[in-house]
Amino acid sequence: MFTDYSDITEGIAEPPKWFDEHGVPRYGDFAPYRVANIYAIEVALVEVACQGCRHQFHVAFSFHTQPGLEEMVGNCSSLAEAIRKGALRYGDLPIYGHCRDGAADTCYEVRVLQYWTRPKGWGEWVRDSQLEIDLPDAKFLAEEDKQYEVLRIISLFPDIRGR
C-alpha cells in the first residue's frame, strides 16, 4: 500500500495526469526524465486498473542496474524483458479516486502507453513504440467485460412463469 497523498491531491482541483513509481501524483505531462528514479535507464508509462472498480491510472515504471525497484520487473533483467513477458508488477494502486478496496489490492497492468530507454545507459531518452503493447491483463479484462455484457442482458429477462 502506498502513502496517501491526499494532502496534495485535495489541494489541486484537477486530477493527477500520472503517478510515479511510488504512487506520488504528478500533474505535468509524463516524460521519462520526470520519474522518481533519477538513475533509470528504462522507463514506461503504463495503464493500470483497480481490481474492484476498474478505475484507471497511468503509472510510471523504471529500471536501472542498481538495486531498488526490482519488484516491478519480477525476475527479468530489464523493463523491456518484463514487458515482453507480461511480468510488470506495479503492486498496489496509487491512493486516488478508486473504490474502498482498491488501495489494498494489487492492480491490473493493462497496457504500455509509452516506453523509453537510454541506449547508452545515460544521456538522451529514445522512445520505442514496439514495446507499447497490451499486457496479459488487457485480454483478461476484455473477456470479463464481455461476460458483464451477457450478465447485463440476462438480468433484463424477468421471471415469466407466472405470466
Add this chain to the structure above:
Amino acid sequence: MLQRKVCLLGAQGVGKRTIMSRFESNSFRADYLTTIGVQIAKKEFFVGKQTITMMIWGVADHEGFETTEMSFARGMSGYFLVADGTRPPTLERAYQIYERLYSFEQPPPEVPDPNVPYIQFPFRKIPFVLLLNKSDLAEQWRFEDRFLDVLRGRGWPVLKSSAKENKGVEEAFLSLVQKMSS
C-alpha cells in the same frame, strides 16, 4: 391434418433464413441475403398419430419492430425468438421483441383504417422457444450454460442450435410443436 403458423423472430443475421432452409431442402445456404419482409416455408411434423403442417414465417427484423412487422405475427400458433449466441445484443433484441409481443393487444377499432394493420390476436399466451443459434462457433460463443440455466430458472424455454451444422433445429421445432399441442 392440422396446419399451424409459426414465426421466426429475431435480429438481423441471427440465422432465421438458414434455419428455414434446413426445412425446405435440408441444405445449408452459405450465401446470405437479408430477408425482405417475410419468407415462408412448409414442414410436416408427426406428433402421436397426428400430422401437423407448420407454415414457418421468417420475419425480417427492422428498426423498432413496429406494427407492420407485428402484422406478420397475426394468427401464429407458436414462435421462435432467435438470437445469435456469439452476439449478446441479439439476445437483448429477442427480449425486446418478446416484450413487444407480450404487451401488444389492441381493442377492435371502431372505424377500421385500411392503412393501419389491425392486430387483435393476443400474443401473450402463445408458446415460444428462445433459440440461441450458431452453437458451432464455439470460440466466439458468449453464453455459458450457467447463464442459460438462469434463464430457464425464470421460465424461459431456451435451446441451442446450429443451422449450419444442422444441430438442434429439428429438436427445437419438435419442442415447439409439443408446446403447441399441449
